[in-house]
Amino acid sequence: ETGVTQSPTHLIKTRGQQVTLRCSSQSGHNTVSWYQQALGQGPQFIFQYYREEENGRGNFPPRFSGLQFPNYSSELNVNALELDDSALYLCASSLRVYNEQFFGPGTRLTVL
Amino acid sequence: AQTVTQSQPEMSVQEAETVTLSCTYDTSESDYYLFWYKQPPSRQMILVIRQEAYKQQNATENRFSVNFQKAAKSFSLKISDSQLGDAAMYFCAYSSGAGSYQLTFGKGTKLSVIP
Numbered sequence: 001e002t003g004v005t006q007s008p009t010h011l012i013k014t015r016g017q018q019v020t021l022r023c024s025s026q027s028g029h030n031t032v033s034w035y036q037q038a039l040g041q042g043p044q045f046i047f048q049y050y051r052e053e054e055n056g057r058g059n060f061p062p063r064f065s066g067l068q069f070p071n072y073s074s075e076l077n078v079n080a081l082e083l084d085d086s087a088l089y090l091c092a093s094s095l096r097v098y099n100e101q102f103f104g105p106g107t108r109l110t111v112l
Numbered sequence: 113a114q115t116v117t118q119s120q121p122e123m124s125v126q127e128a129e130t131v132t133l134s135c136t137y138d139t140s141e142s143d144y145y146l147f148w149y150k151q152p153p154s155r156q157m158i159l160v161i162r163q164e165a166y167k168q169q170n171a172t173e174n175r176f177s178v179n180f181q182k183a184a185k186s187f188s189l190k191i192s193d194s195q196l197g198d199a200a201m202y203f204c205a206y207s208s209g210a211g212s213y214q215l216t217f218g219k220g221t222k223l224s225v226i227p
Contacts (some may be wrong), residue, residue, distance in 0.1 A: 022185060033212075033215075041219055041220075042205075042217030042218050042220050043157070043203075043217050044217070045214040045215060050212075055212050056211060056212025056214055058214065073172055086119070097212060097213055098209075098213050100159060101159075101213075102159075103156060103157035103158070105156045105157070105191065106155045
């Protein structure tokens with residue numbers, strides 16, 4: 001059974017650019033959640049997708065957007081990047097909304 | 113809004129000894145879940161243990177156990193017979209028992225294991 005995978009591993013962007021991060025959920029999992037983990041902090045919930053629909057959103061501005069595809073993989077898009085967007089972005093999938101979340105290894109985004 | 117507080121930024125333990133990591137939380141909900149996650153330097157967040165609020169019995173997973181004090185809103189993690197591989201960041205997390213079940217994390221405790 002393949003676990004949660006994320007791509008790319010690392011990414012460097014400049015302020016004002018746009019970025020897309022990708023997540024492949026664990027086989028059979030229909031729910032994907034995204035978290036932002038700033039250096040030295042705990043992860044913060046960005047949003048969750050359940051069966052291709054947004055199912056909850058944290059305190060993040062609209063320039064953070066997402067998608068979930070019919071195979072339940074997901075994308076996180078961030079527009080107009082700011083320096084404070086530099087962080088580790090974690091994706092987690094679960095069998096159902098209420099089940100245990102399994103995390104991927106994360107994407108390290110650096111905004112210069 | 114729910115909050116999770118970990119008051120120990122760093123802890124250390126001798127190999128084979130026992131260590132307890134502290135966590136307190138604030139919520140007005142009656143149905144919720146509490147978790148301890150481990151994040152080693154490899155960055156992958158791994159679930160250590162999970163506690164349902166409606167269960168009075170403390171959860172245990174091999175060398176890991178919790179002390180869940182619902183009235184005090186306290187949820188500590190005890191690691192027995194500490195091993196070098198236990199060295200990592202440990203995060204306490206809360207999830208509501210409804211809605212998106214999103215996780216609210218504390219700031220973490222860095223655990224070092226001394227050989």
